Amino acid sequence: MTVTMSRKRFAATLAHRLAVLAFIVVALFPLFWLLKVSVTPTKLLYSEGVRMWPSETTWAHYAFVIENSDFPLFFRNSLIVSLSTALIVTLVAAGAGYAMSRFAFRGKMWLVGLLLVTQMFPLVMLIAPIFKILSSIGLTNSLSGLVLVYTAFNVPFAVFLMQSFFDSIPKDLEEAAMIDGATRFMAFRQIIVPLTLPGMAATLGFVFTAAWSELLFALMLISKTDASTFPVGLLGFVSKFGVDFGQMMAAGVLALIPAVLFFLLIQRFLVKGLTAGAVKG
Amino acid sequence: MAAIDIRAVDKSFQKLKVLHSVDLSIDKGEFIVLVGPSGCGKSTLLRMIAGLEEVTGGEIVIGGKRVNDLPPKERNLAMVFQSYALYPHMTVAGNMSYSLRLRKIAKEKIATAVAGAADILGLAPLVERRPRQLSGGQRQRVAMGRAIVREPQAFLWDEPLSNLDARLREQMRAEIKKLHRRLGATSIYVTHDQIEAMTLADRIVAMEAGTIQQIGSPEDLYERPANRFVAGFIGSPAMNFLDAQAAPANAGHARLVTEDGLTFEAIPGLELPSSRQLTIGIRPEHVLLGEAAGEGAKEATVDLVEPTGMGAIVHFRFADISHQAYHLGRASWRAGDSVKVALPTERLHLFDATDGRRLN
Numbered sequence: 063m064t065v066t067m068s069r070k071r072f073a074a075t076l077a078h079r080l081a082v083l084a085f086i087v088v089a090l091f092p093l094f095w096l097l098k099v100s101v102t103p104t105k106l107l108y109s110e111g112v113r114m115w116p117s118e119t120t121w122a123h124y125a126f127v128i129e130n131s132d133f134p135l136f137f138r139n140s141l142i143v144s145l146s147t148a149l150i151v152t153l154v155a156a157g158a159g160y161a162m163s164r165f166a167f168r169g170k171m172w173l174v175g176l177l178l179v180t181q182m183f184p185l186v187m188l189i190a191p192i193f194k195i196l197s198s199i200g201l202t203n204s205l206s207g208l209v210l211v212y213t214a215f216n217v218p219f220a221v222f223l224m225q226s227f228f229d230s231i232p233k234d235l236e237e238a239a240m241i242d243g244a245t246r247f248m249a250f251r252q253i254i255v256p257l258t259l260p261g262m263a264a265t266l267g268f269v270f271t272a273a274w275s276e277l278l279f280a281l282m283l284i285s286k287t288d289a290s291t292f293p294v295g296l297l298g299f300v301s302k303f304g305v306d307f308g309q310m311m312a313a314g315v316l317a318l319i320p321a322v323l324f325f326l327l328i329q330r331f332l333v334k335g336l337t338a339g340a341v342k343g
Numbered sequence: 344m345a346a347i348d349i350r351a352v353d354k355s356f357q358k359l360k361v362l363h364s365v366d367l368s369i370d371k372g373e374f375i376v377l378v379g380p381s382g383c384g385k386s387t388l389l390r391m392i393a394g395l396e397e398v399t400g401g402e403i404v405i406g407g408k409r410v411n412d413l414p415p416k417e418r419n420l421a422m423v424f425q426s427y428a429l430y431p432h433m434t435v436a437g438n439m440s441y442s443l444r445l446r447k448i449a450k451e452k453i454a455t456a457v458a459g460a461a462d463i464l465g466l467a468p469l470v471e472r473r474p475r476q477l478s479g480g481q482r483q484r485v486a487m488g489r490a491i492v493r494e495p496q497a498f499l500w501d502e503p504l505s506n507l508d509a510r511l512r513e514q515m516r517a518e519i520k521k522l523h524r525r526l527g528a529t530s531i532y533v534t535h536d537q538i539e540a541m542t543l544a545d546r547i548v549a550m551e552a553g554t555i556q557q558i559g560s561p562e563d564l565y566e567r568p569a570n571r572f573v574a575g576f577i578g579s580p581a582m583n584f585l586d587a588q589a590a591p592a593n594a595g596h597a598r599l600v601t602e603d604g605l606t607f608e609a610i611p612g613l614e615l616p617s618s619r620q621l622t623i624g625i626r627p628e629h630v631l632l633g634e635a636a637g638e639g640a641k642e643a644t645v646d647l648v649e650p651t652g653m654g655a656i657v658h659f660r661f662a663d664i665s666h667q668a669y670h671l672g673r674a675s676w677r678a679g680d681s682v683k684v685a686l687p688t689e690r691l692h693l694f695d696a697t698d699g700r701r702l703n
Contacts, residue, residue, distance in 0.1 A: 234428035237395050240415040241422045242442035242489070256432045 093318075100124070100311035107307060123312035132287055133313050136295035140274060141320060143205050143291055147212040148270040151220050152262055154213070159224025160250060164233070177218040185215070189282050196283060203286050211283065212273045220265050227261025228254070263328040274321055292317050344529055345406030345496040346371045347392065353400035354387055354553075361387055362553045364401065369497075374523050374530045378540040379550035379576070385533045386501060388550075392531065393499050394418050405496055416445075421490035422499040425506060427482045429474040429489075435461070436470040439488045460488040463522070480511045487522070497529035504539065516542060537577050541565070549573045567692075571699035574624045574692055580656055583630070583666040585623045586696065589615040599623065599693075603662035605641060607688055620696035629690035630668035632657060633676070636685035645680045659684060 099107070100123055102116040110116060127133045161167070162174070192211060193202065201207030231254060239249035255262075277293040284290050290298075292313070299310040347369040354362035362384045369375050377385040390396040392403055394415035402409050410418050421442075429438050436457050443453045461467045464484040474482055483503065490498055500519075504512045520543055523530055534540055540547050541561040549556045549564060549572070557569040568574035574582050590598040590606070599607040601623065615621070631637070646658040646665055655674035658667050659682060668684070676682050693702040 232426060232428065234424045234426045235430065237393075237415075238422065238424060238428035238489075239430070239441070240395070241393055241420060243416045243445040245414070245416060248445070253430055 096311050096314050099307055100315050102308060104306075104308050123308040124316070127309050127313045127316065131295075131309070131313075132290070132298075133292070133295055133316070135288065136290050136292040137316070137320075139205060139289060140291040140293075140317075143208050143212065144270050144273040144320075146209045147216065147273040148266045150209070150213050151216045151269045152224075152266045154217055155220035155224040155265055156255075156258070156262060158217070158221045159226075160228050160254070162221065162225040163228035164236075177221060180215075180218050185278060189278070192279070193282060202283050203289050205289055207283055208280060208289075208291070211279050212269075212276060216269045216272055220269060223265050223268070224258070224261060227258050227264075231257050267325055267328055270324055271321060274317075344371055344494075344527070347406075347497060347529065347531070348404040349388070349392070349401070350404065351401035352388070352391065352398060352403060354384070354391060354396065355399045360553065362391075362399075365553075365555055367548060367555065367558065369529060369531065372527045372529055374532065374543060374545045375548060376532045376534060376540040376544035376546075377548045377550060378534055378537060379556075381535060382552075383550040384553040385535075385548075385550050389499055389501055389531060389533045392497075393420055393422050419493075419496045420499055421493055421495040421497075422501065423486045423490050423503045425502040427474075427486040427506075429482055429485055431474050434471050434473055435466060435477070435485050435488075438474070438485055439470075439492050442489065442493050456492045457488075460492045463491070463525075464488050464518075479507055480515065483507060483511075483515055487519075491522070491526065495528070497531060500530065500532040502534055503532075504534075504536075519543060537579065541577070547577075549576060551576075567701070568624075569701050571622060571624070571694040574694065574701075578626055580627045580667050580669060582624045582626050582692070585625075585664070585666075587621055587623045589619040589621065603664060605661065605686070607686070607691065615702070621702060622694040622696050622699070623686075624692035624694060625686050625690055627656065627667040627669040628671075629687060630666070631685040631687060632659075632668050632670050632674075632682055634683075636683040640683035640685040642681055643684045645676045645678055645682050647678055648674050648676055650674065657682070 098115060101119040101121070103118055103120045103122065106116050106118060162170070196202050196207050196211070201210065235253050235257070236244075236246065236249040239253045240246060244252065275293060276291075277297075280291045280294045281297070284294060296310060296313055296317070299306050299313065347367075349365055349367040349369075352362060352365045353360070365384075365388060367375075377388060379385050387396060391398055392405075394410065394413060394417075398411045402411055404410065405418060405420075430441065433441065439457045439460055440453045443456060448456075457470070458467070461470050464487060466481070466484055466488055469477065469481060474485065477485065483506075486503065503519075504515055507515060516539060519532075523543075532539075532543060541564075544561055546558060547561055547564050548558050551572050557564055557573045559567075559569075564573055564577045568577060568582075571584070575584070585601045585603075585605070587599045587601040587605075587607075590600045599621070601607075607623070631640070641661065643659040643661050646660055648658070649656040654669055654671040656667055657670050657674055657676060658665055660666070661684075691703070694700065695702060
């Protein structure tokens, strides 16, 4: 009886682990392939057939990308655009999300509805009008134009995200702070913000990644190299050098680094449970 | 420390009116308990005093100053929340000193005040901990500590003991009472628990449906409830009610006949027109059972006996209506037994059958 039970349990555990493993392999295999191709010498790329690891590796693609291409420039542009977008969106969303969570005001329903509606349209539909608007105020081919567009598109979702974080913090806390002698803004800054840091970090991370990998608008609104972001730059490897897969992949790996670093930086804020103990739970 | 005056205060949420012209004068140093069933408006009234809800009509005056339009921070009140509302990212000391730090009080003074409060509440060994490392009772104490480090005009308590288990609740209740004796601070305490109200209050304010039903000492409310609501709300087990009708007077004394045929002769000092409908109330502890019932007692059937240790709650029925008696000491009756019951005339509370107000 107990033997069959533990065998059953063993089988279940095994199946579970295998499923997780299968998922991880599927999810990470493209990344592995990216890495593999980036270190494969060009001459071996087509001659060796499909191999899990090349017989010979090289850093030459990386060296070329860093020294001879415009990639460092694209990289800088992407960093500027993504960081600014993430910061602005998070600030706006924190303010708006707090208002949505705590205040009743005229037209709140309509505002929420409007925010939702903006999420329904395929972005492709909006490219032409946005290009028209931005070109008339001279914001095409400019990083600020890109930041503006990204901010506009990311704010609605970020507001909902932040609102849900504020909703999870008891109203009693800022009321207690206000009775203790704080203004509402002080209570927000000193009590609520420290408790919402995980939420802000999540929003920051989410928006950063979205802006970092955005291609469509970057491609349409920017036509000059000096204002290109790296996804546009990646496409350049297709047209300029034929398709140089080695260099393209090397650039891709380099582009991953900031995103990974950024998440390492904010991951400690992403830990849950900071609010435990505030009220009886 | 200050007196608080509440004058004809109304409160509406959109079209819903939750407080109807509430008047209440609270003396300096007095311990007032607002008690009533959920939704009676007691918490709303407290939050209006605190400045967390706007006043729709009337005025609130604290220490001679009208505070209707002052934000909470300028009212200088301390409040203890049902949820404790401790700041999770601050230590115990940080929680207690927050209000003082906001007031930019000198560091040494803050340290003294916090140490003093921690001492009174037995929190001294815990000051460096964070709320999540504390038990429910300890969190409750920190919430109290946060209130007493200041010298507020008054303490507001919003059902502070509701989240504690029964034993801890009794213990903290006693501590709150001692604390009040020690600090002598004006206190307004909201609860739905009538035992808390009885044990803590200098005066109880019984509320229902947004109006004050009675204001008085715990003894007043217990012995002379102003109406049927207060009579039924205060006291545990709850008062028994019997519907009755006034019968033709007997030598100048009112006579009452209940639905199930009980008659009460000679209610002293009460004149009632014949056939007037009324409700008789009697507390379970005043119902006499068995031998104590004496001559002329009625026969009733025992439904259920609930021993409480100190005595027993005996459920019995006349005709088809169930009532309760509290019998001190051991109860030897069992369900189904017949028992003699007497309701002493001098212990009766009489209420108007329609509007519920007290008649005797």
